[in-house]
Amino acid sequence: MSELKLQRLYIPALFLLSAMALGGCGKKEDDTIVLRVSNWEEYIDLGDWDEEEIIDLADGTDIYGENPMVTDFETWYYETYGQKVEVEYSTYGTNEELYNQLTIGDTYDLVCPSEYMIMKMMRENMLVPYSADFYDAGIEENYYAKGVSPYIRSRFEELNIDGEALNTYAAGYMWGTLGIVYNPEEISQEEAAHWSLLWNEDYRKRVTIKDSVRDAYFAAVARLYYQEITTEEFLAQPDYHEKLSELLNRTDEATVDAVEKLLAEAKNNVYSFETDSGKADMVTGKVLANEQWSGDAVYTLDQADEDGVTLCYAAPEEGTNLWFDGWVMLKKGIQQDPKKQQAAEAFVNFVTMPENAVRNMYYIGYTSVISGGDSDVILNYMKWNYEAEEDDEDTVEYEVGYFFDPDALEAGERYSFLTTGDQTRRQLYAQYPTRDVVDRSVVMACFPDEDNKRINRMWTNVRCFDLKSLFE
Numbered sequence: 001m002s003e004l005k006l007q008r009l010y011i012p013a014l015f016l017l018s019a020m021a022l023g024g025c026g027k028k029e030d031d032t033i034v035l036r037v038s039n040w041e042e043y044i045d046l047g048d049w050d051e052e053e054i055i056d057l058a059d060g061t062d063i064y065g066e067n068p069m070v071t072d073f074e075t076w077y078y079e080t081y082g083q084k085v086e087v088e089y090s091t092y093g094t095n096e097e098l099y100n101q102l103t104i105g106d107t108y109d110l111v112c113p114s115e116y117m118i119m120k121m122m123r124e125n126m127l128v129p130y131s132a133d134f135y136d137a138g139i140e141e142n143y144y145a146k147g148v149s150p151y152i153r154s155r156f157e158e159l160n161i162d163g164e165a166l167n168t169y170a171a172g173y174m175w176g177t178l179g180i181v182y183n184p185e186e187i188s189q190e191e192a193a194h195w196s197l198l199w200n201e202d203y204r205k206r207v208t209i210k211d212s213v214r215d216a217y218f219a220a221v222a223r224l225y226y227q228e229i230t231t232e233e234f235l236a237q238p239d240y241h242e243k244l245s246e247l248l249n250r251t252d253e254a255t256v257d258a259v260e261k262l263l264a265e266a267k268n269n270v271y272s273f274e275t276d277s278g279k280a281d282m283v284t285g286k287v288l289a290n291e292q293w294s295g296d297a298v299y300t301l302d303q304a305d306e307d308g309v310t311l312c313y314a315a316p317e318e319g320t321n322l323w324f325d326g327w328v329m330l331k332k333g334i335q336q337d338p339k340k341q342q343a344a345e346a347f348v349n350f351v352t353m354p355e356n357a358v359r360n361m362y363y364i365g366y367t368s369v370i371s372g373g374d375s376d377v378i379l380n381y382m383k384w385n386y387e388a389e390e391d392d393e394d395t396v397e398y399e400v401g402y403f404f405d406p407d408a409l410e411a412g413e414r415y416s417f418l419t420t421g422d423q424t425r426r427q428l429y430a431q432y433p434t435r436d437v438v439d440r441s442v443v444m445a446c447f448p449d450e451d452n453k454r455i456n457r458m459w460t461n462v463r464c465f466d467l468k469s470l471f472e
Contacts, residue, residue, distance in 0.1 A: 184311070
């Protein structure tokens with residue numbers, strides 16, 4: 001375990017690694033393949049690490065980000081396949097921003113939206129399926145097929161649109177939960193364990209909620225159905241997970257109307273609806289609790305530690321959103337070009353190579369879907385960050401077998417290690433939640449267009465003004 005997990009000073013990744021004109025079929029005149037990749041802001045290793053930032057794992061593996069990940073991919077691709085490739089890399093801020101870019105004519109080959117947007121793109125026939133070879137674990141360069149967490153693979157297989165599984169069109173990148181970052185000096189662990197905290201008038205103007213219709217809607221629905229979700233009868237159902245998913249993805253008119261009232265109440269109680277400022281507001285103490293994605297929660301807790309402030313993370317007991325971001329190939333970009341598709345699939349394999357997955361996790365703070373397969377690099381990186389030192393007194397056993405190899409007989413022993421007691425509610429818990437958390441996690445559905453319109457109207461009423469009042 002490192003003595004200090006150094007924090008990156010993030011530089012927005014809005015850059016292009018190739019600005020040369022494109023020829024036919026996405027190639028330059030010298031037959032170099034041009035791969036157009038668009039990803040979330042600050043969501044890949046940009047390199048240029050300080051010398052002291054070498055990640056020295058217990059097995060002797062040293063990991064260091066000298067160059068941007070996309071530059072290293074270009075080199076690796078040429079050395080592996082004998083074909084030059086140049087990556088044009090750009091970024092976006094939200095799923096909706098990406099979708100709008102695509103609808104107005106922007107063209108990319110490979111993008112990384114969230115699960116519900118992937119399902120929307122599948123429904124609209126925008127995507128190219130991955131090749132059969134991509135999932136052949138016998139091919140040496142197929143790091144995704146060999147290394148994706150069996151838990152993540154199973155959740156991908158559960159998700160489908162019109163009978164087609166998500167993993168036909170998507171390869172996972174990062175994953176996590178939706179929860180609450182809180183100041184344990186002011187807010188108890190029990191209070192933070194429920195979404196109702198965001199409506200608690202005792203903390204009026206001291207809490208924040210996401211300025212995102214999806215994330216705000218999820219918290220409000222969980223708040224709305226709290227009594228039903230937490231009854232012994234509901235919890236004891238053999239199909240509990242399916243029932244929880246159905247309930248937390250309800251979009252009927254009565255539910256949306258009730259959610260609108262709840263979010264209107266929340267608007268009067270919270271300090272703000274925010275997209276990024278909540279992290280700094282938690283560190284400075286301006287607010288005491290913040291609805292947050294687990295990856296941003298890790299970043300927030302790390303920054304607070306540097307300032308001598310201890311913060312915690314909670315995944316509410318009534319249910320949490322399990323989210324994924326995944327790589328998909330776009331028809332308008334790939335255009336049935338086998339070389340372009342090979343380059344796109346190779347990019348996914350390269351960034352999910354265990355050592356590269358560690359580079360990305362270290363740089364951005366989010367959690368890769370890669371467990372490593374036969375490689376222990378990911379497990380050793382987890383221990384490098386969170387394993388207890390010999391002289392630590394308050395230690396607990398932390399088990400993560402479900403993520404690495406839930407079927408292995410020795411999984412409980414191999415994938416269990418001692419950590420400090422506070423990590424059961426801090427960074428480790430945010431990055432690799434316990435089994436009970438993932439058991440009560442729900443993936444946001446891809447809602448039908450009519451339901452989306454209803455929810456968006458509700459959100460406009462909450463965030464801007466009440467449209468109903470115009471007709472009264």
